[in-house]
Each structure stands twice: as structure tokens, then as C-alpha cells.
Amino acid sequence: MSVGRTTAMAVETIPNARPQYSVRYSDEDNEWLATTPTYPSLSWLAGTPEEALAGLQRLIDEARSEIAREQAAH
Numbered sequence: 001m002s003v004g005r006t007t008a009m010a011v012e013t014i015p016n017a018r019p020q021y022s023v024r025y026s027d028e029d030n031e032w033l034a035t036t037p038t039y040p041s042l043s044w045l046a047g048t049p050e051e052a053l054a055g056l057q058r059l060i061d062e063a064r065s066e067i068a069r070e071q072a073a074h
Contacts, residue, residue: 019060023049039063
């Protein structure tokens with residue numbers, strides 16, 4: 001089983017956005033790739049579609065939390 005990974009780092013905050021997700025098989029990576037147009041710089045690869053989607057959702061949650069911490073510090 002593979003472990004998910006990000007493909008990019010930059011994130012813009014979209015308040016209260018409800019992302020729409022896309023999960024497709026990547027022949028290049030031989031894994032499932034989850035993406036969202038709400039955060040085009042974020043994606044997640046995993047061994048199953050469910051793992052890819054869950055990984056992307058966690059990544060988005062982490063990115064939103066980090067943005068909120070940075071905004072609170074300023």
C-alpha cells in the first residue's frame with residue numbers, strides 16, 4: 001500500500017468554501033489522485049480512491065488551520 005503525498009504547497013484561503021473533489025487513477029503514478037478546483041495547488045495520491053480523498057481532505061483541513069494560525073499571529 002502506498003502513502004499519500006502532496007504535489008504542491010501554496011494555498012489560498014477561500015472562506016467557508018465547500019470543495020468539490022475529483023478522484024481519478026493516475027497511470028503515471030500508478031495510484032489514485034484526488035484533486036479539487038477549490039485548492040488547485042493541493043492533491044493527494046494513495047492506493048485506493050477512498051484513501052486519496054481522505055488524504056486530500058486532511059491536507060485541506062491542515063492548510064486551513066495553518067492559515068488561521070498565521071492570520072491570528074498578525
